[in-house]
Amino acid sequence: MNAMLRETESTTAPLVASGLVHCYEGSNALNGIDLVLQPGSVLGLIGRNGAGKSTLIRAMLGLLQPLAGSAYVFGEPALKLGDATKARIAYVPQQPEALSWLTAQQMLDFVGRFYPRWDSSFAKHTLERWQIQPNRALAKLSPGERQRVELIRALAAQPELLVLDEPAAALDPVARRELLREIALRAGESGTTVLFSTHIVSDLERVASDVAFLHQGKLLMRCTVDETKERYARLWLPPQASFAAPAQALSRRRHDDGSLSLVVARDAHDQWPEAAGLPSARLDALGLEDLFVEIAE
Numbered sequence: 263m264n265a266m267l268r269e270t271e272s273t274t275a276p277l278v279a280s281g282l283v284h285c286y287e288g289s290n291a292l293n294g295i296d297l298v299l300q301p302g303s304v305l306g307l308i309g310r311n312g313a314g315k316s317t318l319i320r321a322m323l324g325l326l327q328p329l330a331g332s333a334y335v336f337g338e339p340a341l342k343l344g345d346a347t348k349a350r351i352a353y354v355p356q357q358p359e360a361l362s363w364l365t366a367q368q369m370l371d372f373v374g375r376f377y378p379r380w381d382s383s384f385a386k387h388t389l390e391r392w393q394i395q396p397n398r399a400l401a402k403l404s405p406g407e408r409q410r411v412e413l414i415r416a417l418a419a420q421p422e423l424l425v426l427d428e429p430a431a432a433l434d435p436v437a438r439r440e441l442l443r444e445i446a447l448r449a450g451e452s453g454t455t456v457l458f459s460t461h462i463v464s465d466l467e468r469v470a471s472d473v474a475f476l477h478q479g480k481l482l483m484r485c486t487v488d489e490t491k492e493r494y495a496r497l498w499l500p501p502q503a504s505f506a507a508p509a510q511a512l513s514r515r516r517h518d519d520g521s522l523s524l525v526v527a528r529d530a531h532d533q534w535p536e537a538a539g540l541p542s543a544r545l546d547a548l549g550l551e552d553l554f555v556e557i558a559e
């Protein structure tokens with residue numbers, strides 16, 4: 263990332279990661295991630311199990327100290343966030359466990375005190391609408407119900423930055439649709455910036471403006487959802503043309519007959535690799551799901 267750009271963005275963007283590196287027990291979970299979230303964008307972070315999504319989210323929010331690199335939230339170093347900045351963020355972890363001895367209502371009442379824009383009427387009505395018993399201990403709720411209470415907490419806070427780590431994992435399809443609608447509404451009407459991780463490509467297509475693809479701790483792709491179809495494609499080369507395969511490709515697979523399939527991207531001048539112009543070559547458009555499967559396989 264350009265140094266001047268980094269300086270400007272780190273003071274204005276809701277979320278900035280710069281050269282984040284992290285290891286667990288000697289194995290790399292993040293390999294130098296640069297990522298900027300623009301205000302009002304909805305970024306879907308996608309990647310296979312173990313790709314590093316939760317680690318990246320936690321490092322970006324200052325919940326984990328990376329081995330190298332830095333993160334900023336609304337211009338403040340993520341590891342030293344003040345209360346005022348914390349009140350602008352709502353984060354739902356993948357497996358919420360905090361305050362599980364309280365009932366849903368008690369937890370919402372307690373947490374609401376820390377958020378200046380807390381919408382208690384939204385919290386009350388959404389508990390009813392999502393059929394959650396307000397007086398049941400959180401520990402006794404099903405994982406899906408527990409996740410819904412956490413989502414209510416995050417949304418009732420009316421945050422400027424909403425960060426959801428696999429929010430749909432335990433939700434049924436109806437609840438998932440409702441959540442996506444709510445995210446789209448918040449982004450569209452209030453300009454809320456949203457970062458969410460997911461495995462569900464259709465959710466991402468439905469609500470995200472931008473997509474980032476994390477693979478083995480590296481950010482392989484970052485663009486708008488619309489751009490993916492125009493910028494990436496599958497290039498097929500027959501055996502006799504495989505010598506012309508470009509050196510740069512997001513994935514490369516040789517078939518038994520000697521032909522090659524590659525996922526390629528347009529270059530800085532918007533051009534496909536030269537081999538795509540060969541008469542025997544074939545360039546196929548890729549949907550988001552196919553693109554991820556091809557790259558991650």
Ligand SMILES: Nc1ncnc2c1ncn2[C@@H]1O[C@H](COP(=O)(O)OP(=O)(O)OP(=O)(O)O)[C@@H](O)[C@H]1O
Nearest residue numbers: 286287291309310311312313314315316317318356
């Ligand atoms: N506390 C930990 N101790 C050791 N290794 C860990 C720890 N947390 C994560 N890892 C490892 O780091 C890598 C990245 O994990 P992370 O949870 O960030 O991935 P993820 O993309 O969120 O995965 P999933 O989609 O399954 O939730 C994985 O290989 C995981 O096993």
